[in-house]
Amino acid sequence: MRTYLDHNATAPLRPEARTAMLAAMDVVGNPSSVHAEGRAAKGVVEKARAQLAEAVGAPNADIVFTSGATEAAALALAGRGLKAAPIEHDAVHAWIDPVLPVVDGAVMVDDPGACALQLANSETGILQDLPQGLAVSDITQGFGRVPFSFSWSGIGMVFLSAHKFGGPKGVGALIFPQGTDIASQIKGGGQEMGRRSGTENVIAIAGMGAAAVAAQADLAAGAWDRVAKLRNILEKAIEAAENSTIFVGKDQSRLPNTSCFVTPGWKGETQVMAMDLAGFAVSAGSACSSGKVKVSRVLRAVGLDDDQAAGALRVSLGLDTTEEEVMRFVQAWTEKRARRRAA
Known part of the structure; x- marks a missing residue:
């Protein structure tokens, strides 16, 4: 039996x-075509654009669909020389000056x-x-999990x-006030109001719009409150089993589903492999690049030294995670920890 506890990496596809x-x-049609089939495809794209606008609280904004947050970050940040902190995702870190302090x-x-700022x-x-x-x-990690209105x-x-x-x-999106001057990074047919050329991914865009509406509805209904309680149960159980454990950000406001x-x-990478063999999908606080394991600059920025950062594990729960799954994870993790100590 597999248990997925890596929702910050990617969430399961919603039924909607x-x-x-x-x-x-x-x-069938191409959204840029003027015939009935093209207009039908364009209608799918525009419906999703309206759904996303409503979900993110941006009724009067422009929304440009992209291939994901990485492309959207490049469209927003390229050539602007903005400042940020070292905690930003690589897609942002590549374009900014990481000089802002973290306290x-x-x-x-x-x-x-x-x-x-993320x-x-x-x-x-x-x-x-x-x-x-x-x-x-x-807002990639926060949307749908914490309140936000553009x-x-x-x-x-x-x-x-x-x-x-x-x-x-x-599929992703960049959202900004109407009329904002943005230089297209991808030249071509001038789709997406001239900001992002290339035929729109109609199928993925339709899924994004529907998922955004469903995610916002779950947030409004308080669905993540239950997940936050499960996260707290997880941390108390881990702390009881290993009192030397450091919970990163425990005294700060956090996403309801995330425990690092x-x-x-x-x-951390050893823990990930051990838990994978035990049937649990989790992530380490370190990132793998070109076959080399690097200590996370994010964890360094929030005050951990290299040895501490190397021992980080991230568990990120989802709306379908159960208390039984959380406790099975704790039991498996505790057993793996005990075996390592005895070795």
Whole structure:
């Protein structure tokens, strides 16, 4: 029996998204064509755009569909020379000057109009207070899990990726006020209001729109409150089994589903492999690149030393996670820890 506890990496496809995508598969036309079939495909795209606008609280904003948050980040950040903190995702970190300090998990923003700041961190789950006038925010991990409205945020641009909230992989969006001047990174036929050329991925876009509506409905219904309680149960049980465990961001506001904890002397990637063999999908606090394991700069930025950061494990729960699954994970993790100590 497999148990999936890696929802920050990607969330399962929502039934609403699957239904919308299956329906879109029967729509033949190209959204740029003027005939009836093309208009039907265009209608699918525009319906999803309206759904996403409503879900993210952006009724009067422009929304450009992209291949994901990475492309949307490039569209928002390229050539702007914005400042940010080292905790940002690689897709943002590639374009910014990582000079903003992090104090007790919180990023100190000195000039919002010249800065980018994420809503939530994928590794630690720590939430940031987004200041009015902020230039750009990556809301990928937070959307659908914590309240957010573009219209009242006062932020210049935000972007997100569908697969983090139950949509399909390979589609994202950049959201910004109408009339904002954005230089297209992909030249061609001028689709997406001239901001992103290339025929729209109608099927994936349909899934994104449906997933966004469903995600916002779950949030409004308080569905993540139950998940937060499960996260707390998990952490109390882990702490009882291993009192030297460090829970990253425990005293800060966090995503309701995310626990990042450090076990001194037990490398995160070793834990991931051990738990995978035990039937659980989780992630380490370190990132693998070109076959080499690197200590997470995010964990360094929030105050961990290299040895501590190397022992980080991230467990990210979903709306379908049960208490029984959480306790089975704790039991398996505790057994693996005991065997390692005895070795």
